[in-house]
Amino acid sequence: MIKAVIFDLDGTLLDTLDDLADAANAMLTARGHPPHPVSAYRRFVGDGMATLVQRAHPPGTHLDEQELGTALRSYQEAYAQRWDHKTRPYPGIEGLLGALVEQGIGIAVVSNKGHAYTRPCIDHFFPDLPWGAVYGQRDGIPRKPHPAGALDAACDLGVAPEACAFVGDSGVDMQTGTAAGMVTVGVLWGFREAEELQAGGARHLIAQPAELLDLISR
Structure with missing residues (x-):
């Protein structure tokens, strides 16, 4: 029986996606590279900010540790200015979270x-929910x-x-849930495709948030 849901x-x-892309493109433009x-x-x-910065640079670009640090700071400054400009909860998410809480299901977030x-994203978009844990990428934690x-x-x-479901939109999320011994649920409204989710070990795939309620009630 599922007693808690941990979300990406x-x-x-x-x-x-729009705010992440706008921040990365601002960083690239400032460094003389074309935007994507x-x-x-x-x-x-999906693999953390430093990896995003590396991937956004033109193919073949080598960033040493100092250059990566400079580019990462540029990206972080750009993102800090616009993280809430276009970002929104996916349709049905607020209803799903409310229903989980009403049913006594614990909720948490684990993000790269x-x-x-x-933490600011959660506090801004979901301020009234009793989150049991909210973790982004932290120093000393892989x-x-x-x-x-x-x-x-x-x-x-x-x-x-x-007794936890791990819910995410990427193969990395499915690998995480599998490694943790949790029930893995891949969502099809996110950034990656069903094939990646299945390859990562998704036990279930859902196309709408409300489908998660059906899964955990089984």
């Missing part, structure tokens, strides 16, 4: 987005697909990993 953030709860169409960022996001941005963040969230929720 970008591409799962929130459609953040928003659609390209579907493949760039920097923790300094993850990012997904390592299960450390997911297991920390389960501990905070007071729920055994096998």
Whole structure:
């Protein structure tokens, strides 16, 4: 029986793609590189900010540690100015979260987005919900697909990993949930395709948020 649901953030709860792309394109333009169409960022996001910055640079661009740090700071400054400009919850997400809480199901977030941005996103878009844990990428904690963040969230929720569902839109999320011993649920409204989710180990796929309620009631 599922007693708690741990969600990814970008591409799962929130459609953040436009703001992520705008910030990365601002960084690229400032560094003399051409911008990408928003659609390209579907493949760039999901593995943390530093990886996004690396992927956004033209193919063959080598960034040493100092250059990557400079580019990352430029991206972070740009994102800090616009993280809430176009970002919105996906349709049906607010209703889903409310229904889970009403049913006594614990809720949490584990994201590869920097923790300094993850918490404000949750506080801004979902301010009245009793989150059991909210974790972005933190120093000293390996990012997904390592299960450390997911297991920390389960501990905070007071729920055994096998009684948690891990819900996300990428293969990385499915690998995370599998490594943590959780029920993996891939969402089809996010940034990646069903094939990636299945390859990552998705036990279930859902096309609408309300379908999660049906899954956990089985």
